[in-house]
Amino acid sequence: MADDRLREPASAVQKATELLRQRLERVLKDASGVYSFDLRQRDGTSFDAKQATFGLEARLRFVSSRGEAFTLERDLGGPALLVPILSKDMMHERYWLSVSMVWDPPLGGKRDRKLIYRSSQVSIYQARYAETEYLQLVRAEWTGKRLTGKDDCEFDSESAGHPHWHVDAVSVVRGHLQKEREAQTEHQRIRDRLMREAATEREYIDFDELLKATEPSERRSPLDELDDTLSSLHLAQCAGWHACAWDGSASTTSAHAHNPRAIDQVTDWILSTVTYLKHEIEKATGY
Numbered sequence: 001m002a003d004d005r006l007r008e009p010a011s012a013v014q015k016a017t018e019l020l021r022q023r024l025e026r027v028l029k030d031a032s033g034v035y036s037f038d039l040r041q042r043d044g045t046s047f048d049a050k051q052a053t054f055g056l057e058a059r060l061r062f063v064s065s066r067g068e069a070f071t072l073e074r075d076l077g078g079p080a081l082l083v084p085i086l087s088k089d090m091m092h093e094r095y096w097l098s099v100s101m102v103w104d105p106p107l108g109g110k111r112d113r114k115l116i117y118r119s120s121q122v123s124i125y126q127a128r129y130a131e132t133e134y135l136q137l138v139r140a141e142w143t144g145k146r147l148t149g150k151d152d153c154e155f156d157s158e159s160a161g162h163p164h165w166h167v168d169a170v171s172v173v174r175g176h177l178q179k180e181r182e183a184q185t186e187h188q189r190i191r192d193r194l195m196r197e198a199a200t201e202r203e204y205i206d207f208d209e210l211l212k213a214t215e216p217s218e219r220r221s222p223l224d225e226l227d228d229t230l231s232s233l234h235l236a237q238c239a240g241w242h243a244c245a246w247d248g249s250a251s252t253t254s255a256h257a258h259n260p261r262a263i264d265q266v267t268d269w270i271l272s273t274v275t276y277l278k279h280e281i282e283k284a285t286g287y
Helices: 010-027 169-199 207-214 222-230 263-285
Strands: 035-041 056-062 070-073 079-084 095-104 115-127 134-143 164-167
Touching (some): 010 056, 010 095, 010 263, 070 115, 134 263
Antiparallel strands (some): 035 056, 056 095, 070 079, 079 095, 115 134, 134 164
């Protein structure tokens, strides 16, 4: 397939980011004043619209006189900066939002110096401020195509929907349970050692059989098996199957695999996804 990835000048990305910030502020009005949606170069330097040689990343970030920030390590994708989605009362907030939009640097030797769209993500978390225990609930992702040859490009994950949902909560719960199992195993190891030491000072008891009976189970739980499947699913977010049924062929995915054609499509998608998730959380929690 021809290289039809979305390309935009850095100045256009800057303008779209600022407009999206204003629109997000209207949606997240109850939490306004504690975040910004700003654009930075991905090499860590400040944004320069004329250069922008290292790609750009726009992310929701805290704005606070005390420099407060709530950062969690995402199950997938590295650290996430979180902002409250329902209110600006961070100490009592339960639901948090992470938004990012990433642009790759221009291709070497190209005269237009346009940035290449890479991906956008909207994630929702359930957590208490400044605590490490959390649930990464759902994640909406719209990845752009990747270059596969000199002039060819395609989506990652053949046949998957783009944009798509990921259900992350099961994977996080599984990780918590794994940590509990590891702690139990360590506790059992220490107990075994103490029992063996005690046995040398008393009459002989078959501690091998006793310890074998008390060892924690190493069997996989249903959550392990569920996560093996669920974490690999790409649940299409924009599918037109009601108008055109999919035949299962990787060559006919146009009903559910969409490549962004303009930056407005990306920012509209981010805004609408945030709006929808906020609405659903409010409805579910009675907020």
